[in-house]
Amino acid sequence: MTINKRKKNTRQRGTHTHGWGSKKKHRGAGNRGGKGMAGSGKRADSKKPSVWGRKYFGKFGFKKGSPKENIKVTNLDYLEDQLDMLLSKKLISKENDVYVVDLSKLGYNKLLGTGKITHKLNIKTKYASNNSINKVKDSGGNVILDSEKETKEKN
Numbered sequence: 254m255t256i257n258k259r260k261k262n263t264r265q266r267g268t269h270t271h272g273w274g275s276k277k278k279h280r281g282a283g284n285r286g287g288k289g290m291a292g293s294g295k296r297a298d299s300k301k302p303s304v305w306g307r308k309y310f311g312k313f314g315f316k317k318g319s320p321k322e323n324i325k326v327t328n329l330d331y332l333e334d335q336l337d338m339l340l341s342k343k344l345i346s347k348e349n350d351v352y353v354v355d356l357s358k359l360g361y362n363k364l365l366g367t368g369k370i371t372h373k374l375n376i377k378t379k380y381a382s383n384n385s386i387n388k389v390k391d392s393g394g395n396v397i398l399d400s401e402k403e404t405k406e407k408n
Contacts, residue, residue: 330368
């Protein structure tokens with residue numbers, strides 16, 4: 254059997270303030286003095302205990318600087334798998350048995366060493382991990398770093 258529930262405000266009809274005491278009290282944010290922690294300044298004694306427990310005043314932590322350059326990486330296994338496709342699109346070239354790869358033309362600026370390499374590659378890139386450089390040299394290729402040239406030119 255369902256029972257129709259009476260609304261609570263029916264008992265407050267005709268009570269002039271509907272249970273909020275003085276007329277001033279039920280007036281929204283103006284009664285509080287603002288939103289959130291408004292009025293909790295250093296001289297607000299009534300709100301000091303609630304502010305003390307939080308990090309409210311001052312500056313905190315480190316500001317992380319934005320990266321100077323957006324680094325886009327590729328792995329050796331990607332180059333190994335895509336050699337024929339890249340050669341057919343003329344994004345890389347082949348001289349004798351050595352593939353010449355300029356990673357900036359492919360949209361990358363860092364070479365990482367994941368994967369095995371079986372071809373000789375001469376790779377020109379701005380950044381490369383030590384692992385990738387060692388793997389390319391072991392296969393008979395070479396890695397040319399642009400950043401080394403820039404530092405030599407500056408000196």
